[in-house]
Amino acid sequence: MPTWYVKAGRYDGSDPVSTEVVVADVLAGHLDFDTPVQSAGDTRWFALGALPELVNAIRRARGLEPLASMPPALPIDPDKRQSLASVRPQATRSTAPVQVAASSLPVSRPPLPVAGQKSPPPRKGFSVSPLAMTLGALTLVGLVVAAGYRWMRHASDGQSLGNTAPQDTTCAAAAHYCLTGGAADEARPKTKWTLIIAWREGCLDDGYRGFLESLAESHRADLTVLGVGMAVPPSSDPRAIGKRALPPPASWPPAGCAPRFETLPTSRGYASDFLALPATYLVDSDGHFIAAWRGGMSPDQRGRLSAWLDGSVWRGP
Numbered sequence: 411m412p413t414w415y416v417k418a419g420r421y422d423g424s425d426p427v428s429t430e431v432v433v434a435d436v437l438a439g440h441l442d443f444d445t446p447v448q449s450a451g452d453t454r455w456f457a458l459g460a461l462p463e464l465v466n467a468i469r470r471a472r473g474l475e476p477l478a479s480m481p482p483a484l485p486i487d488p489d490k491r492q493s494l495a496s497v498r499p500q501a502t503r504s505t506a507p508v509q510v511a512a513s514s515l516p517v518s519r520p521p522l523p524v525a526g527q528k529s530p531p532p533r534k535g536f537s538v539s540p541l542a543m544t545l546g547a548l549t550l551v552g553l554v555v556a557a558g559y560r561w562m563r564h565a566s567d568g569q570s571l572g573n574t575a576p577q578d579t580t581c582a583a584a585a586h587y588c589l590t591g592g593a594a595d596e597a598r599p600k601t602k603w604t605l606i607i608a609w610r611e612g613c614l615d616d617g618y619r620g621f622l623e624s625l626a627e628s629h630r631a632d633l634t635v636l637g638v639g640m641a642v643p644p645s646s647d648p649r650a651i652g653k654r655a656l657p658p659p660a661s662w663p664p665a666g667c668a669p670r671f672e673t674l675p676t677s678r679g680y681a682s683d684f685l686a687l688p689a690t691y692l693v694d695s696d697g698h699f700i701a702a703w704r705g706g707m708s709p710d711q712r713g714r715l716s717a718w719l720d721g722s723v724w725r726g727p
Contacts (some may be wrong), residue, residue, distance in 0.1 A: 413427070413450040415447070416447055417445075417446045417455070418430065419440050419445075424571075429463065429464065433464070442459075444458070446488035449473045454592065456485060457483070460481075461483060461488050464481045465480065475494045477695065515723070557617075571701035571709075571714060572711075573705075573707075573711060574704045576702070580682065581693075581699050587604060588681050589680065589681060591676070602633070602695050604635075605625065605636070605691070606690065606693065607633070608640040608690075609640055609687045611659070613667035621707070637673040640681050640682070641680055642655050652705040658676040678684075685702065685705075687707070
């Protein structure tokens, strides 16, 4: 067994000491790793913790695996107590970037569940399958096509409103809400559409009056229903053949025949046309002509107008 000279505590460095004694004194706390130690046959002194033979003997005594390698030991002055860290070789400081292997980095792991505590469910990410995206796109295309078809049908129904061609009525060319005379401009309705009903004498047919009053009530936000007097203009127009020129009624509406929708005194405006009475005109918010009906409306024409005002497609009675 190696023999050592120790210079600390009860040892003055003159008597040889075995490895077992050095280990026992370290384990008992009488010596530490900074203790100066000299190997027999060597003139240099070293710190105890710098010598592999002693360090591994101490580790074995503590039940630990011996170290495979240790830095080379540097001699020390036994008369000057030096710490082990001060006599170990120091690596040269480098400014080069340090590369760390990914496997040496700490790995973040979820905390272990506590006994009796339920683990939270795994977080689910939001994802859309290709099939769902395709179905969504097809649905969107279908909605657009349906809306376009509906609009085209509605526009087509609008063109099919009325029973009189635009060229057969003076209203289409006159515009201005089909009104003339008086201070009609002051009474222009401000709704999206205006339905003007013109006649001269007596009362409207009960069924037609009821239909118009129902329209005025159900579409009050978008539609103004307006009753006006009718004049027949003097003209050589072929449309006026067989028509005698007539001024507007002296009083309006006829006595006892006022409907439940708005009427306009002839002093403020009246219609002037050749159409059979009652004549009905539909105009937009700027007073431009949309459609005309001579002699009232048939049930089919009433249904078509109601559907058009509702924004729906007329599918017949």
